[in-house]
Amino acid sequence: MALPMMMEIGLEKGFGKALSEFIMMNLQLASVFFTFSLGTKTHYYGRMLLHGGAQYRSTGRGFVVFHAKFAENYRLYSRSHFVKGIELMTLLIVYQLFGQTSHSTIAYIFVTSSMWFLVLTWLFAPFLFNPSGFEWAKILDDWSDWNKWISNRGGIGVSPEKSWESWWEIEQEHLKHTGTLGIIFEIILSLRFFIYQYGLVYQLTITNNNKSIVVYLISWLVILVMLVILKIISVGRRRFGANFQLFFRLIKFMIFVSFFAILVVLIVLLHMTIKDILVCFLAFLPTGWGILLIAQACRPLFRVTGLWGSVRALARAYEVIMGMLLFTPITVLSWFPFVSEFQTRMLFNQAFSRGLQISRILGGQKKERAASTKD
Known part of the structure; x- marks a missing residue:
C-alpha cells in the first residue's frame, strides 16, 4: 500500500517530498493504525461469510481525547485482534523453538519480522493510541475496573459494560442464528488447536523420541485432569465460596501443592x-x-448435559489469562514516566499545534469583525 502512495506523491510533488511524507507517516504510526483496522475488517468479514448477520463495525477514525478503560478496549477488540494475535504469537514461538531457522537468530528475524509487527500491532495498538494509556494512576483505575467487570455475574438486564458474563453471551449471538453448515465449519476450524497439540507433545524430551499414539493419549489424559480440577474449583467456589471461605482456600492450596509436587x-x-x-x-x-470454541458452537448440547457452567468457568479462566498477558506489559511500561510523555507527544503534539493555529486565525477573524462593527 505504501509503494503506490509514494509513486503518486512522487509524480505530483517530487520523490523527495514522497520520501519525507512516507517517513512522517511511519513516525506517526500510520502503518500501525492501518494494520489494526485491517484486522477489524478481516475478522468481521470472515464471521459474516461463515454465519451471516452483517452489520456496521466502526474502525475508529475519530480524534480521541478521552482515556478508554482497559475493559472497554478488551470488549471491543478481544475476539477480532487479541485472540488472533496471541495465537499467531504462539505459532511464532513454536517456530523459533523447532523451526528450521531456530539456530540462526538473523534468519529468524528476517523471516518473522513482519509477522511480529502484525502480532504487536494487534495486541497493543489500542493501548498505544489510547490517551493516558501509560499513566500509573489510569493503570490502577483500569485494573480495578477490569477486576470488577470480569468477576460480575450476568443476568437479565445486566449490560455488557457491567458484567463479563453478559458480554460473553452477546459475543456468541452469531452462533445462535447460524446454520448447520456454519456450526460444522466452526468446529473444523477449531480442530487446528488439536493439531498444535499433536505436533508439540512429541517434541517433549521426557517422551524419549517415542512416537507412539500412547503419548498423544496421555496428553489428553492430562488435559482431562486439568478440566476436572477446574470443575472442582468452580463447584467449590459456588458451594463454599460464601460461607466456607477457609475450607475453599484450603482446597485450592492442596491443589496447588499437588501440582507443584507432581512438577x-x-x-x-x-x-x-x-x-x-x-x-x-x-x-x-x-x-x-x-475445546471451548467447540463447546460454544455446540451450545444446546452442553446445556442439555449440564456442562454449560463448566464451559463458562473455562471461558472466564481464559479471559483472565489473556487479560494478564495484555495488562502486564502495559503495567511495566507505565513504571517509566518517559513512555507516557512520548505517547502524549506522539498523539497530540501535531494536532494541538494545528488547533492553536486555527484558534489564532479564528480569533483574528473575530477581532476584525468586532473592529468593523465598531466602525
Whole structure:
C-alpha cells in the first residue's frame, strides 16, 4: 500500500517530498493504525461469510481525547485482534523453538519480522493510541475496573459494560442464528488447536523420541485432569465460596501443592526441562481454547448435559489469562514516566499545534469583525 502512495506523491510533488511524507507517516504510526483496522475488517468479514448477520463495525477514525478503560478496549477488540494475535504469537514461538531457522537468530528475524509487527500491532495498538494509556494512576483505575467487570455475574438486564458474563453471551449471538453448515465449519476450524497439540507433545524430551499414539493419549489424559480440577474449583467456589471461605482456600492450596509436587517429580525423575514446561503450556492452552470454541458452537448440547457452567468457568479462566498477558506489559511500561510523555507527544503534539493555529486565525477573524462593527 505504501509503494503506490509514494509513486503518486512522487509524480505530483517530487520523490523527495514522497520520501519525507512516507517517513512522517511511519513516525506517526500510520502503518500501525492501518494494520489494526485491517484486522477489524478481516475478522468481521470472515464471521459474516461463515454465519451471516452483517452489520456496521466502526474502525475508529475519530480524534480521541478521552482515556478508554482497559475493559472497554478488551470488549471491543478481544475476539477480532487479541485472540488472533496471541495465537499467531504462539505459532511464532513454536517456530523459533523447532523451526528450521531456530539456530540462526538473523534468519529468524528476517523471516518473522513482519509477522511480529502484525502480532504487536494487534495486541497493543489500542493501548498505544489510547490517551493516558501509560499513566500509573489510569493503570490502577483500569485494573480495578477490569477486576470488577470480569468477576460480575450476568443476568437479565445486566449490560455488557457491567458484567463479563453478559458480554460473553452477546459475543456468541452469531452462533445462535447460524446454520448447520456454519456450526460444522466452526468446529473444523477449531480442530487446528488439536493439531498444535499433536505436533508439540512429541517434541517433549521426557517422551524419549517415542512416537507412539500412547503419548498423544496421555496428553489428553492430562488435559482431562486439568478440566476436572477446574470443575472442582468452580463447584467449590459456588458451594463454599460464601460461607466456607477457609475450607475453599484450603482446597485450592492442596491443589496447588499437588501440582507443584507432581512438577518436582517430573523434573527429578523424568528430567523434565524448562523447555518442556514451556512446550506443555504451548500445547495444552491452545487445546483448551479449541475445546471451548467447540463447546460454544455446540451450545444446546452442553446445556442439555449440564456442562454449560463448566464451559463458562473455562471461558472466564481464559479471559483472565489473556487479560494478564495484555495488562502486564502495559503495567511495566507505565513504571517509566518517559513512555507516557512520548505517547502524549506522539498523539497530540501535531494536532494541538494545528488547533492553536486555527484558534489564532479564528480569533483574528473575530477581532476584525468586532473592529468593523465598531466602525
